[in-house]
Amino acid sequence: MIYRKNGKNGGDLSQLGFGCMRLPRRGLGIDIAKSAEIIHEAIEGGVNYFDTAYMYPGSEEAMGKILTGGWREKIKIIRKHLELMIFYKGERTALLEARKHLSWYIKGCKDSAAARDKINRSSDYAEMTGIAEAVIME
Secondary structure (H helix, E strand, O other): OOOOOOOOOOEEEEEEOOOOOOOOOOOOOEEEEHHHHHHHHHHHHOOOEEEOOOOOOOOOHHHHHHOOOOOOHOHHHHHHHHHHHHHHHOOOHHHHHHHHHHHHOOOOOOHHHHHHHHHHHOOOHHHHHHHHHHHHHH
């Protein structure tokens, strides 16, 4: 896998990204089991950049479920997602909208309810991502 330096928050991002717009579906929702197989295989292959967005119905919540059991620390979704939102929408709007997205990312993690409360009170990029990442890394 070829990686590029992420100039904004450090670390390396895979040059090949994984788009989550068309995750496998089951009925009206996303097939979590099949999606997990595909995403875990991509991570094992070196992919650590996943493109997910609120306009991809169910993708963020699915990723939250799929990235349990040690998978979360292998990718850099949260910061990249916020950076793109800030780039396209401006910081104020992006941070307000990010509250919902961050809540989906941490859903199911230990102490996620308390973290959601802190995120909803935060108006700072570093603070928001720090809260979410602390919960995910527990």
